[in-house]
Amino acid sequence: MGKKSSSEFRDIRLDKTRQDLLESMTIRYSSVLRQLATTNNEESRFTNFINNKKVNPDAILSQSWKETKADWSDKHMLVISDSSTLSFVNRADREKLGYIGQKTKKTGFHIHPSILLDAKDGGLYGVGSVNIIKTDFAQTPQEIADKKQRNKDRWKIPFEKKERHKWLTSPKKAIENCPTAAQYTLVGDRETDIYDLMSRTLNEGWDFLYRSKNNRKLSNTEEFDTLYKTLPRWNIEHKCRFDVAASKKRSKHEVTANLKYGTVSIKRPKFHRDKELPENIELQVVEIKECTNSVVGNEAPIHWILLTSHPVNTVEQALQILQWYRWRWTIEELFRTLKTRGLNIEASEVETFHGLANLTTMALSAAAQTMQMVKARDGQTNQKIEDVFTEKEQECLKQLNKQLQGNTEKSKNPHPSNSLAYASWIIGRLGGWKGYVKSRPPGPITMIKGLTKFYNILNGYYLII
Structure with missing residues (x-):
């Protein structure tokens, strides 16, 4: 019997191991257990922890949120969700994982996390939840036939039993971990343009900001009018400029775009199986066209059609919707930090699906700390330093700040010592950033290097004090 505690694991030893594993991930920035452990005994502890049946992704994140000191009682939270696929090399000693596509012999699973951001300044509070989705292989002729039939009958399946229900369940778990905020807005890309999802989001008392994918029929216009036929008739209200990051399909550049906005009422799909859903949903549309x-x-021009439950009656409100949607990029950066650009989770040698799911959740938490530093680097977020760092860590940061600052005003840390931006400046400097305002701001890789160096210094600092 383990020692009981108030932790989600009901075992003090498991919770201590979780803390040690997360700290080691942050120090060494790896997902390979033998690289994270300093002794054989510690490697055994980490391995036993992630494979323990008491440990699961929900419990890991719930315990993490119990320990946070952040106060979000008056906050408007953006709950941003997205999916990513993790693939692992097949090995004789690893249990079979899930199907991830026809173009690879690797197996793996899909992750669908929800992260929480401050709607006022984009500050990242952490990973609120994660769904781990394993797709079984269809191997026998009967299994293949059954899979094809399920695809044909998808329209008959209730929303609650479809995989895309994750767009509601993941944010819901995140909000349960962060239950006292004043307001929540669910944010998603084109996959969230789901009538059921919009209706259920509103029923929960939350707002939404989803990107359009479907040319929906409208109920407050002519009989055969659709959303995409209506938008060209609207006036351009504003011309805006904003930066977009580089992606597989797009170069990093400054976008000049025309902005339109207005109100529509979309119809429930004609053959929708759930007739209890409202016949119409009134919402606001913001169109951004490069x-x-x-x-x-x-390259294809930027063309975002954003659907939201928030009022949009002015240019300022439309620009706010655009800003919230642009912050969705935070979760894309989180995935990059989780994979080859950071923790390299797909290089893990863990043998079981259960263990890999738990290790991935731990790695997401470690990656989120890096992204917190990136978001806070320019001082635009209002997060406090205690949201991320303990009192002892703050003391060490202050000592390092004295060493890293120069003699001129331009080379000094410009941020208040109680702000997360203050810590972000120090971590960036440790990672090799020059520290000048005109310098290119530190990105995730620089922050990873800085955090690794900081926690190594911290171990020596503890010995001194």
């Missing part, structure tokens, strides 16, 4: 003069080469 001008030809800012498009790079032969």
Whole structure:
């Protein structure tokens, strides 16, 4: 019998191991257990922890949120969700994982986390929840036939039993871990343009900001009018400029775009199986369409059609919706930090699906700390230093700040010592950033290097004090 506690694991020893594993991930920035452990005994502890049946992703994150000191009681929270696929090399000593696609012999699973951001300044509070989704292989002729039939009958399946129900269950778990905020807005990409999801989000008392994917029929216009036929008739209300990060399909550049907004009422799909859903949902639409003069080469222009439950009656409100949607990029950066650009979770040698799911959840938490530093680096977020660092860690940061600052005003830490931006400046400097305002701001890789160096210094600092 383990020692009982108030932790989610009901065992003090398991909770202590969780803390040690997370700290080691942050120090060494790896997901390989033998690299994270300093002794054989510690490697055994870490291995036993992630494979323990009492340990699961929900319990790991719930315990983490219990320990946070952040106060979000008056906050408007953005709950941003997205999916990513993790693939692992097949090994003789690893149990079979899930199907991830026809173009690879690797197996793996899908992750669907929800992260929580401050709607006022984009400050990241952490990973609120994660769904781990394993898709079984269809191997026998009967299994293949059954899979094809399920695909044909998808429209008959209730929303609650479909995989895309994750767009509601994951944010719901995140909100349960962060239950006292004043307001919540669920944010998602084109996959969230689901009538059931919009209706159920509103029923929960939350707002939404989802990107359009479907040319929906409208109920407050002519009989055969659709959303995409209506938008060209709206006036351009504003011309805006904003930066977009580089992606697989797009170069990093400054976008010049025309902005439109208005109110529509979308119809429930004609053959929808759930007739208890409202016949119409009134919502606001913000369209952002890139001008030809800012498009790079032969790349496709930015064209976002955003659906929201928030009022949009002014240019300022429309620009706020645009800003919230742009902050969705935070979760994309989180995935990059989780994978080859950071913790390299797909290099893990863990043998079981249960263990890999738990290790992935731990790695997401470690990656989120890096992203907190990135978000806070320019001082635009209002997060406090105690949201991330303990009192002893703060003391060490103050000592390091004295060493890292220069003699001129331009080379000094410009942020208040109680702000997360203050810590972010120090971590960036430790990672090799020059520290000047005009310098290119430190990105995730620089912050990873800085955090690794900081926690190594911290171990020596503890010995001194």
